[in-house]
Amino acid sequence: MTALLEVNDVTKRFGGLTAVKNATFTLQKGELTGILGPNGAGKTTLFNLLTGFMQPTTGSVSFNGAPLRGLAPYKVVNSGMARTFQLCRPFVGMNLLENVLVACMSPRAHQDHDKEERARHLLEQVGLGGRGAEPVETLPYGDLRRLEIARALATRPDLLLLDEPFAGLGSSEIEPLAHLIKKLHREEHLTILLIEHKLREFMALVSRVIAMNFGEIIAVGPPEDIVKNPKVIEAYIGKTEDAHASA
16 A cells, blocks of 8 residues: 655754654554654754755655645645644734644645535634634633634645644643544544654554654554663653653
8 A cells, every 4th residue: 555655864964963854654544643853853854854944855745645845834735635734823913713724725725615614613622612703812821722723724724744733732722632633533434643742642643653863763563562662661661761760
């Protein structure tokens, strides 16, 4: 079976710094996979390489059987890949409904003849139903995360990339958002690739982990195997435990 996403020997250098080194992995349709690693491991750089915000120094990325190299971010979106960012990027000066409506203009959403109805449905789907008229500037940070997901969904992606969806959220906000991500994966049959630093929530959410350190993929497997992997313990979990011990 052809993989939905194929990453082959991808390297990204910035002068003498290698941010991503020889990354190789595949995603099958329907997976909920996470990328794990400490700060500086190359996770967001890898997301940028997948979505056209950066181009690989060497290597290739294929999506739905087509090469992505050289494509601008909007063309990657048009191919069926959408993402959210660590920092929320709403359209200031617009309300929630208008923010989602802009994304509903994506060429992949051409079958949505009633764009406003589609936008309202997406707001309802992410837990923001009935709030379309609210100015985006008044939205709490946890709800901004949900709005970001609604805007990504508006492009009707085959693959959704979530960059630290729990960042900046309190414990009372994380569990409902994790439930939403699981629901989207299950009910919408959506393939999801995410980055997250909150280890417990991350491991409970994903079915497969790609572990990175210093730009390299050091392990791939189910969460129960990754937490016992010596390289991962040294690179990530061990540092977390050391930090708790010294706190």
